[in-house]
Amino acid sequence: MIDSTLSQVEPSGDTVDFKITGGSLMKFFLDTANLNEIRDAASWGAIDGITTNPTLMAKEGRVDFKEHIHTICAIVDGPVSAEVVATETEGMLREGRELASIHPNVMVKIPCTTEGLKAIRILSQEGVKINTTLVFSAPQAILAAKAGATVVSPFVGRLDDISHHGMELIEQLRQIIDNYEFDTEILIGSVRHPVHIVQGAMIGADIATMPFKVLQQLVKHPLTDIGLQQFLKDWEKVFK
Numbered sequence: 001m002i003d004s005t006l007s008q009v010e011p012s013g014d015t016v017d018f019k020i021t022g023g024s025l026m027k028f029f030l031d032t033a034n035l036n037e038i039r040d041a042a043s044w045g046a047i048d049g050i051t052t053n054p055t056l057m058a059k060e061g062r063v064d065f066k067e068h069i070h071t072i073c074a075i076v077d078g079p080v081s082a083e084v085v086a087t088e089t090e091g092m093l094r095e096g097r098e099l100a101s102i103h104p105n106v107m108v109k110i111p112c113t114t115e116g117l118k119a120i121r122i123l124s125q126e127g128v129k130i131n132t133t134l135v136f137s138a139p140q141a142i143l144a145a146k147a148g149a150t151v152v153s154p155f156v157g158r159l160d161d162i163s164h165h166g167m168e169l170i171e172q173l174r175q176i177i178d179n180y181e182f183d184t185e186i187l188i189g190s191v192r193h194p195v196h197i198v199q200g201a202m203i204g205a206d207i208a209t210m211p212f213k214v215l216q217q218l219v220k221h222p223l224t225d226i227g228l229q230q231f232l233k234d235w236e237k238v239f240k
C-alpha cells in the first residue's frame, strides 16, 4: 500500500494535511532483450521494468552485453534484470558487481543454487539489488529471501509444463512472505498467457514479467473490436 500526504491551504490560511492511502497495482515487466519490443511496450506506459536472461540475450545476436543493458536502462525507467553466467560464487560476485555498475536500475539476476545463495548474501549486503531466478519451490524462495534477495522469480510456466500447478507456488509464497513481513517481492516468471497475469494479480504477486506477445494479448478482446467497428459504422451513416 502506498501512503502519502496531501497538504491543502484553507481560506483561513491554515494548512490541512490529508492522508491518502492507495494501492499499487501489480508491476508489469517485459521479459525480453529485444529493443524494438521494449520501445514499443514502453510507449504504452504499462511497463515498470525489464527482465532478461542468457537465452533472451542470445536471441539478439552477438551484441555487447553491457552496452545493450545500458540501452535498455535508457528506455525503461525501472529495474532491469541482467543475469550472471558464472556458476561459482567468485565468478558471480565479479559479474554481479560489473553488471550493477552499468546503471543504478540494474538488478543482478542470480540462479537459486548454493553458490548463488552465497553470492546473493554478499552482493545484497553491498547494496546490489538481486533477482533470484530459476525458483521452483517455496523452500528455495525462503532461502533466497533470507540471503537478502530483493526479488524471487518462481517460473510458473515451466512448472505447468511438467504437470505441476505453477500458481500454487505463488499462493504459497504470498502467504509465507506476508506471515513474516519480509520485504522480498514475488515476481512471476515464465508467464505463458493472460490467465497467469489475472491469477497472479488476484493472489497479490508484486510483479509479473511477460513476453511481448502476452502483453499484446492482454489488451485484446473481440468484443472491443466488434464494438468499435459498429460505432464507426453508425457514425458514418449520419455524420459522413
Ligand code: E4P
Binding pocket: 031, 051, 052, 053, 133, 153, 155, 157, 158, 188, 189, 190, 191, 209
Ligand atoms: C524470468 O525472469 C525469466 O526470464 C523467464 O520468465 C523465463 O521464462 P520461460 O520459461 O518462458 O523461458
